Amino acid sequence: MSAGPLPTIHEVARLAGVSVATVSKTLNRSGKVSEVLQERVNAAAQKLGYAPHASARSLRSGATRILGLLVADLANPYFLRLVENIERLSSAAGYSVILCNSAEDPAREERHLAMLLSQRADGAIVIPTRRGWNGRLAALSSLPMPGILVDRRIEGLDLDSVTTDNVALGRLAAEHLGDLGHRRVGVIMGSPEHQIARHRLDGFRTGFAERGVTLDERLIEKNNFSEMAGHAATLRLLSRSDRPTAIFATNNHLALGLLRAVGERGLSIPDELSVIAVDELPWAGLVRPGLTVVTQPSEAIAETTVSTLLKRISEGRSGMNEDDGERSIQLQPALVVRGSTAAIREQP
Amino acid sequence: MSAGPLPTIHEVARLAGVSVATVSKTLNRSGKVSEVLQERVNAAAQKLGYAPHASARSLRSGATRILGLLVADLANPYFLRLVENIERLSSAAGYSVILCNSAEDPAREERHLAMLLSQRADGAIVIPTRRGWNGRLAALSSLPMPGILVDRRIEGLDLDSVTTDNVALGRLAAEHLGDLGHRRVGVIMGSPEHQIARHRLDGFRTGFAERGVTLDERLIEKNNFSEMAGHAATLRLLSRSDRPTAIFATNNHLALGLLRAVGERGLSIPDELSVIAVDELPWAGLVRPGLTVVTQPSEAIAETTVSTLLKRISEGRSGMNEDDGERSIQLQPALVVRGSTAAIREQP
DNA sequence: CTTACTACAAAAAACGTTTAACATAAGAAA
DNA sequence: TTTCTTATGTTAAACGTTTTTTGTAGTAAG
The missing domain is CATH 3.40.50.2300 (Response regulator)
Structure with missing residues (x-):
């Protein structure tokens, strides 16, 4: 481990004999770069094992491609399934997930929220704690990033939410x-x-x-x-x-x-x-x-949550109509019959 | 939501009537700042709702205070308990956790590893997938950040590991x-x-x-x-x-x-x-x-893992003796007797 | 009255990207 | 030949921090 400092875009540029701008444009497929230079750049990046520095990129571009996932209680198996699905979908969409467990403790929840803010997550998925958000209602809604509530809706808060009916x-x-x-x-x-x-x-x-x-x-x-x-x-x-x-x-x-x-x-x-x-x-x-x-409907909830949040994020980026109102989505439950219920027997 | 752009350290400095350096030193409790200025700075930061930009900080300081947690299978309840404990301990130590689930798929594991590298996580906690790491052995050990294996040890890899005996x-x-x-x-x-x-x-x-x-x-x-x-x-x-x-x-x-x-x-x-x-x-x-x-011993494993990794991280930062060899820690299991085992009855 | 030191504060230089602004060469139109 | 395009590259300026360097009083010592 610790194989020395990682190469920067400058070293890739030097090895490929081009400018850093060319490297950036090639690696991000943005802007026009000739075939021959593209190949030189890719080869150089490959050879050096170049991995773009996410912090630098975020600082400049304004997007972190990080989603915050703040769960009220990881010990709850239902929430866990939600976490699993949300991680999978986010990851597939190119987002990393910072996992936070508030364990039904509003103080922990608040600390985590502040951290996600500092981290400049592109969006936050929140299963809020049961108690204690009365006073922090504003904190959540004034969050300067798109946020979405899952499973537990908070009345009077203009935040998107996805819940079971x-x-x-x-x-x-x-x-x-x-x-x-x-x-x-x-x-x-x-x-x-x-x-x-x-x-x-x-x-x-x-x-x-x-x-x-x-x-x-x-x-x-x-x-x-x-x-x-x-x-x-x-x-x-x-x-x-x-x-x-x-x-x-x-x-x-x-x-x-x-x-x-x-x-x-x-x-x-x-x-x-x-x-x-x-x-x-x-x-x-x-x-x-x-x-x-x-x-x-755990999978459906996860899917709806992630896709709604990502939509909000891209809307925000393109500066589109912010105020098309709150999306409050309710999904339908299902009955699974096993052996623990049976027709009533007449009492003797 | 989306309450406009967040304030920067410059705006805090301007409001407090000091330089950005003074704000930075005050907020990080590094360097000497007079009482009176400290108060002015804190008040200004409070008033503006200042939250330091993590990317900028990381870019300059070199540390992200992010830990990668790469789990072979989130559906496994044993791993889940590990995740829960690791998140709690990391968070208490001031680290955020990026959660990755490889679902026993080496390809996903590899992608996640590359992402953590780009993200410049300060360390990685890995429960490796069962199959497929034969070829990626090098990738893991040449990871330019401290890494630690949990639950599953990989032979011939000079990485710390914490497992059950x-x-x-x-x-x-x-x-x-x-x-x-x-x-x-x-x-x-x-x-x-x-x-x-x-x-x-x-x-x-x-x-x-x-x-x-x-x-x-x-x-x-x-x-x-x-x-x-x-x-x-x-x-x-x-x-x-x-x-x-x-x-x-x-x-x-x-x-x-x-x-x-x-x-x-x-x-x-x-x-x-x-x-x-x-x-x-x-x-x-x-x-x-x-x-x-x-x-x-799930809790003990989580504790040992986090503390060992954090030690490695601080060693790396202070440039101490890197090669004090691999730490391979085995913790002891316990027997919990319930009703599913009983003394054998003589066969008739 | 200098000189030296102390204690703060400010200015400026990074960190590694992206991107807007600018250069250059080749070909087309005049 | 000269001047416009077009197509592709490069230069340089951000992004928001931390940290090193430099600056400026005020005080003590000579």
């Missing part, structure tokens, strides 16, 4: 359970002040309302999004005399806690309890029985 | 199964031309040899590391007349395939078959029974 997601879950005959159903969710939780519940409620069923509010557990909360909430629901016949776990941490609690109680799924969760989890098909889920 | 890992698995009385055991592994697989098998073999047991070579399935291969290999092992009483799955993809196959055959774990796998998987405690595993 969470109302549709809730309704999908409700329709499935309803079709199976369930009427007394529990919901385990995070705090209703979070838009996502609220939307999913709204959709779920609507789905049942459409078939004339009103949800029992006492079976709706509103806490936070942790596995522990899911565990506790499940135990509470299961120890009721009017135990629900099905439970909807509105995110994957909660689903983990739920499964643990059900296992501890020794209940049989789906005979004694139907379970439906959210997100395609790596192990969803592995547990016995396989977990029925409503999934968010 | 895979021989110890294999032995740990063997000792556990041996203690439980198992003698006829199967192994599902990838191609033995891969060092990791080989080491794990060696350790496993040694562990049994130490208690006077020789492994039946026909029960050692050598294929590749995919889930499908694990599935097929398991089916083969289970349909033998002299079926093994325990199986060691040497990586997590293989373990997935194994569990699927066992489930299909309707065998009961651990009554009819003990299973031990590698790596702490997010769902290891969730399947019934919980999966017994030998885990790699």
